[in-house]
Amino acid sequence: MSTLIAATILTPLVSAVLGLAARTRTRARDAATLVGLGTAAAASLMLLVRVSTEGTHVVRVGGWHPELGIVLVADLFAALVLPVALTIIFVVELFAIGQRRTAWGANPELAGPLLGVMTAGVSLAMLTGDLFTLFVAFELILVSSYVLLTHQGRRAQIRAGMSYVAMNLLASTLFLFGLAFIYAATGTVNLALLTERIPELSEGVRLGIGAWFFVVFGTKAAVFPLFSWLPDAYPTAPTTITAVFAGLLTKIGIYAMIRFHTLTGMDRLGSVMLIVAGVTMVVGALGALAQSDVKRILSFHIISQIGYMLMGLGLFSAAGTAGAILFLVHHMPVKTVLFLVGGLIENDQGTGSLDRSGGMAARRPLIAALFAIPALSLAGLPPFSGFVAKFAVISAGIEAASIPIVVAALAAGALTLLSMAKIWIGVFWGSSPDASDGRETAPGNRRTMLAATGLAVAGTLTISLFAGTLFDLSLRASDDLRAPDSYRSAVLS
Amino acid sequence: MSLALLITVGGLTSVGLYLITARALSRVILGFTLLGHAAVVALVTSGGPAGQAPIVGATDGDMANPLPQALALTAIVISFGLTLFLLALAGRQQELSGDDLVEDDLEDRRIARANRREVDGHEVDRHEVGVS
Known part of the structure; x- marks a missing residue:
């Protein structure tokens, strides 16, 4: 199993190096990237199967004791989320290959290799067993995201x-300070040892550390009021890049939060988290309603949806954490697909503005269908995966008798549906605008793009098909996180 | 824990935070550099009292804690790279607009424009504020 763990981190890095070396030799570069990302995704899937049957697996890098060295821990939570994340990156790279010749595409010489670096960072962030390696993994992800966002050098x-770089850099610096606090208080940054030592600290220090890391991870996850950088930065990047960012980046922040705050038993922060979650959901959904551009509406939805995951975590119950994990698994592919469809719309219309497009349901029924499925899923309508995930989170809220947050969740769901209807009316209904104003509609390789999007939509449908199994796995993962004894003994023995 | 180091951390942090609120990118970058230094000093401080160089077999008496030093080194390398990236961004900004000031974000400009529209009473083309 150690080979599988190593493969998820190392193969994308190697493929990134090969891809950069290949430079303009398109076929070699694409092959290197696809093989690297594909291997990592396949390895993570096998990891899920192995971990769910055989239990947590631990790799001590270089053979050092966990107190001194780096440990990689594949527990059920990591193994469940990792395949989803890596599959998304693989699909997006496929889409990017189809889109490369258009004005909306990313520079292919950089996009593939940098996605490889990002994949390695994502795997490392999910598998790492200590907070400092988590910091390094965050930096790996962020540095590649900085370059992916700005490499075309356009003014916007x-x-x-x-603002994106500044905000994340500030969060990273706060992360470092937090590590210093934790090390000064406990003498370790290893998560397994922290599960033992943090509960022994005095109440004030414990809550201080918990609140500090809530801010750090909250900035990465774009919770209220730390979200303003997100809707500004995401829509300016090329579609494929935005799709990866939307599917992964904020979710890594939530992932780290679920892991850290649940393992160290920060139940006392629950009420603060619930308040933040409620405001995040409603503000994100209202922000989406006020926008008139497809990508900006979708960007505000990211914020709103983060609220649901935070709500599941903030309940600090077995069902709540499981709901948050299931929501994470559902949200990553759905959000990515929506941005990919947003890219197809832009390709076809030459714009993502609702005012200037229309009539696509008649001209491009396939794209309309590809949009409708994930859109309804995101709004939480049955039988799609969003319904199952929302149901899990909300029923956990009812179970915990937190009525205000349940009401906020339902209201935000209705608002989400409303803004999806806004996209539908603006883009797919109505009459086609005249295409005579000289806008660019370079088609790219539409077949590859449609195939990649279709594949991703099929993936989200699979999630709703296996919702029962996934919920059971989420419940097991949340039980493991909430009773950290097994985690600790697996790492330390 | 030495008081001098704590004061250093506090001083660097406050100067750094002050600088990153500036509008000029060159100041923001300096601010982040100082903040990074503050975090690194804090990491080193968290390792406990100072001691001799932590080399096995070559030191007798109290060793300094080597682990936070290793962490601090990693953090230094990362912040070094990021400073360079920020400088490149600021350079590109200067190329595009002739100065290195941070521009208003889209929502700010929208609100300002909506205000102006109400005051002036004339309709502004709604498309020009959209993201292209």
């Missing part, structure tokens, strides 16, 4: 990139 990208 530099403007939005600057």
